[in-house]
Amino acid sequence: MTTYNRSQSQPGYRSSWVVSRPIRESSLAASQRHSAGTLGERFEAGRDRHGNPGQSGREYVGFATLPEQMQRKSVKRGFEFTLMVVGETGLGKSTLVNSLFLTDLYKDRVTLNAEERIDKTAEIQRSSIDIEEQGVRLRLTVVDTPGFGDSVNSENSWGPIISHIESKFEQYYRDESGLNRKNLIDDRVHCCLYFISPYGHGLRPIDIEFMKRLHDKVNIVPIIAKADCLTKTEVKRMKDRVLREISEHEIGIYAFPDCESDEDEDFKKQDQELKASIPFAVIGSNTVVEVNGRRVRGRLYPWGITEVENPKHCDFVKLRNMLIRTHMQDLKDVTRDVHYENYRLGRIRGGGTQLHRERSKLKRDSGVFDEVAEKDRMLEQKEVELRQMQVMLEKMQREMAVTQRNSRGDNLQYDDRRSSTVEV
Ligand SMILES: Nc1nc2c(ncn2[C@@H]2O[C@H](COP(=O)(O)OP(=O)(O)OP(=O)(O)O)[C@@H](O)[C@H]2O)c(=O)[nH]1
Ligand SMILES: [Mg+2]
Known part of the structure; x- marks a missing residue:
C-alpha cells in the first residue's frame, strides 16, 4: 500500500515529525508532574x-x-474539522454522514432534518454544525458531493470536487498571506471518505482514477459501503482485494500514524484493531428500530435487523471513533503539513493547480480577468494618465516660454524707446 511518507513529501520537511494525537x-x-519535579x-x-x-x-x-x-x-479558539464524502451514486454517502454526525451523535441538538429517504445529491453541499462538549467547541463541516456514474471518461465527476478542495486551499493561502491572519478560518478539507461499491469485485476503473486524482490533495479514507449486502467472509475478501489494488495502483490513502511505544496496552490493542479494519465496512441508516427492547439505529429486513452501531455488524463505530476521538488532530496535521504545503509550494512556484488552469481557461474563454490581469489593467491606466500629464506639462512649458519671450520683447521695445529718448 502506498502511504505518504511525511518526512519525504516535501523539501525541508523535518525528519523527526511527531504525530500528535x-x-x-x-x-x-x-x-x-515529571517536568515540575525535575x-x-x-x-x-x-x-x-x-x-x-x-x-x-x-x-x-x-x-x-x-x-x-x-x-x-x-x-x-475552538476547533474546525471538515469531512468530505465521495463515491458512486446511491452508495449511501448522504445517509452515512447523517448517521455519523447530523442526527444521532448529539441527540438533544436541533440539526438538519434527516429522513430515511434522502434525495439524490445534485450538487456539492456544505453543512456545518457547532458542537460544544465540556467547554470545547468544534465546528464540524460535512461536504456531501453528488455521486457519479461508472463512466471513466467523465471529467465532470472529479472536476468540481478537486476544484472545491483547491478553492479552500486557495482561500486559506490568501487569508494567510493577507491582513486578516489573526482570524484565519480553516475551511480546508481534512478527510475524504471514499465509498467503494459492495457489489463489484474490488475497485472499479473510475475508483482508481478518482482516488489517484485526489490522493495528493486530501487524506483518503476508503470505505466499503452498504456492508449489510455482504457476508462476513465476503467483507473480509473484499477488504483484502481493495487493499491489494490500492497498493498495486500506488494510491496514497491516509496513513494511520504508528502507535507510540509508551502507550498503554489497551490503547495499542485498539490501535491495532483500527488499522486491521481498513477499509472500513459500514452500514448507514437514519431509522431507529427496536431490538430486544433497545431502540437502535438500524435497517429492518424480513429476516432480521442490521444495527449500525453494533461492532459485530459493521465498522461504523470504529470509523466514528477514529474521526472524532482518536485521529481528528492527525488528519488536520497531515492536511496542513503535507497536502496544503504541496499546494502552497505549487502556488509559490507559479501554480499548476487545476484551479489555476481553470482560471486561465476562464480568462481565455470569457475574458474574465483574474487578479494579475486586473493589476496589469490598472498599471496601463496609470501609464495613460502619466502620458496625458506629460503632454499637458509640455504644453504649459511651451505656453510659458511664449509668454516669457513676449514679455522680453515688450521690455526690449521699452528699453529701445528709453535709449532712443536718451539719445534724443
Ligand atoms: N442496504 C443499505 N442501503 C443503504 C445504506 N445506506 C444507505 N442506503 C440506501 O441507499 C439509498 C441511497 O442512499 P443515499 O444516502 O442517498 O446515497 P448517496 O451515495 O448519497 O447517493 P447520491 O446522492 O446519488 O450520490 C437510500 O435508499 C438509502 O436508504 C446501507 O448501509 N445499506
Ligand atoms: Mg447523496
Whole structure:
C-alpha cells in the first residue's frame, strides 16, 4: 500500500515529525508532574511552578505549564474539522454522514432534518454544525458531493470536487498571506471518505482514477459501503482485494500514524484493531428500530435487523471513533503539513493547480480577468494618465516660454524707446 511518507513529501520537511494525537489527561498530568519535579530540583528558591511561594522551598521556572497554556488557548479558539464524502451514486454517502454526525451523535441538538429517504445529491453541499462538549467547541463541516456514474471518461465527476478542495486551499493561502491572519478560518478539507461499491469485485476503473486524482490533495479514507449486502467472509475478501489494488495502483490513502511505544496496552490493542479494519465496512441508516427492547439505529429486513452501531455488524463505530476521538488532530496535521504545503509550494512556484488552469481557461474563454490581469489593467491606466500629464506639462512649458519671450520683447521695445529718448 502506498502511504505518504511525511518526512519525504516535501523539501525541508523535518525528519523527526511527531504525530500528535489528543493528549489524554493522565499522560498530560504525568508529564507535567515529571517536568515540575525535575525543574524543582534545579531551581530551589521557595516558589512553586505557578510562581507562588511554595512550601517545599523550591522554585520552578514555570514552563511546565506550557501544555496547559496551549490547551487553554486552543480551547478558547475552538476547533474546525471538515469531512468530505465521495463515491458512486446511491452508495449511501448522504445517509452515512447523517448517521455519523447530523442526527444521532448529539441527540438533544436541533440539526438538519434527516429522513430515511434522502434525495439524490445534485450538487456539492456544505453543512456545518457547532458542537460544544465540556467547554470545547468544534465546528464540524460535512461536504456531501453528488455521486457519479461508472463512466471513466467523465471529467465532470472529479472536476468540481478537486476544484472545491483547491478553492479552500486557495482561500486559506490568501487569508494567510493577507491582513486578516489573526482570524484565519480553516475551511480546508481534512478527510475524504471514499465509498467503494459492495457489489463489484474490488475497485472499479473510475475508483482508481478518482482516488489517484485526489490522493495528493486530501487524506483518503476508503470505505466499503452498504456492508449489510455482504457476508462476513465476503467483507473480509473484499477488504483484502481493495487493499491489494490500492497498493498495486500506488494510491496514497491516509496513513494511520504508528502507535507510540509508551502507550498503554489497551490503547495499542485498539490501535491495532483500527488499522486491521481498513477499509472500513459500514452500514448507514437514519431509522431507529427496536431490538430486544433497545431502540437502535438500524435497517429492518424480513429476516432480521442490521444495527449500525453494533461492532459485530459493521465498522461504523470504529470509523466514528477514529474521526472524532482518536485521529481528528492527525488528519488536520497531515492536511496542513503535507497536502496544503504541496499546494502552497505549487502556488509559490507559479501554480499548476487545476484551479489555476481553470482560471486561465476562464480568462481565455470569457475574458474574465483574474487578479494579475486586473493589476496589469490598472498599471496601463496609470501609464495613460502619466502620458496625458506629460503632454499637458509640455504644453504649459511651451505656453510659458511664449509668454516669457513676449514679455522680453515688450521690455526690449521699452528699453529701445528709453535709449532712443536718451539719445534724443
Ligand atoms: N442496504 C443499505 N442501503 C443503504 C445504506 N445506506 C444507505 N442506503 C440506501 O441507499 C439509498 C441511497 O442512499 P443515499 O444516502 O442517498 O446515497 P448517496 O451515495 O448519497 O447517493 P447520491 O446522492 O446519488 O450520490 C437510500 O435508499 C438509502 O436508504 C446501507 O448501509 N445499506
Ligand atoms: Mg447523496
